Amino acid sequence: MTKRKGGVSVRGDWLPMSIVFLRSRACAELSPQAAKMLLDLCSQLGPNARGNGDLSAPPVTMRPRGWTSNATRQAALAELIEARLVVVTREGDRRRCRLFALTLWPMHCDFSKLEHGPGCYATSDWMQSGQRADPPSIDRPARWHSIRNGEKSQPAAGQRAVVVTPQRVEPTPSAGSYRPATGSQVPVSTPNVNPQRVTFLDTPSTALDKGPADSMSKPTAVDVGAPKKRPAAAGSRR
Numbered sequence: 001m002t003k004r005k006g007g008v009s010v011r012g013d014w015l016p017m018s019i020v021f022l023r024s025r026a027c028a029e030l031s032p033q034a035a036k037m038l039l040d041l042c043s044q045l046g047p048n049a050r051g052n053g054d055l056s057a058p059p060v061t062m063r064p065r066g067w068t069s070n071a072t073r074q075a076a077l078a079e080l081i082e083a084r085l086v087v088v089t090r091e092g093d094r095r096r097c098r099l100f101a102l103t104l105w106p107m108h109c110d111f112s113k114l115e116h117g118p119g120c121y122a123t124s125d126w127m128q129s130g131q132r133a134d135p136p137s138i139d140r141p142a143r144w145h146s147i148r149n150g151e152k153s154q155p156a157a158g159q160r161a162v163v164v165t166p167q168r169v170e171p172t173p174s175a176g177s178y179r180p181a182t183g184s185q186v187p188v189s190t191p192n193v194n195p196q197r198v199t200f201l202d203t204p205s206t207a208l209d210k211g212p213a214d215s216m217s218k219p220t221a222v223d224v225g226a227p228k229k230r231p232a233a234a235g236s237r238r
Helices: 032-042 059-065 070-082 212-216
Strands: 086-090 099-102
Touching (some): 032 099, 059 070
């Protein structure tokens, strides 16, 4: 590195960054997560911002740098894109990840694998017509953007958000009372069924005609299996 009068010697590779941006409102209003993401993307650049346009931020790359929440990581990238500090140079799919470029420096990478090459942005896009290039003041202090961990993901483009209505808990009706639902007919009550009455035989058992001694007596061998003789009818011949 060439030493200049009044300069500071630096060891190793270094990356120049605009002081105008560091003092601007656009930088001061970044959320802590977005500012951390900006530094992590800058860490992938080479000297003099080489490799700009071939930056990536998949979970496997950003997790070792402390990005454990996927929702926070995506929200930080979305904030940088909205602030025009980051542009997408290639859309991702299942086989490849998205690539980004920082608008603070010109694009410098292999353009053959990009979908949006040089000319898709200008290095002054983050200023947004000079409104955010001015530094914050006491009268107009900067307000940080807030990103909550585990923030709910927004629906994809062209899709409506699903609103789930909690189920109402109806009071349990008391026994014997029926309350029909709105618009339905009154339920038909179940008819009362009387319990079956205990009936007796018209002809009592022969054991009841006998005495207690006869009813408890056991049948003899002659009685068991012997056919009973019917009495002869009057006037019949034998």
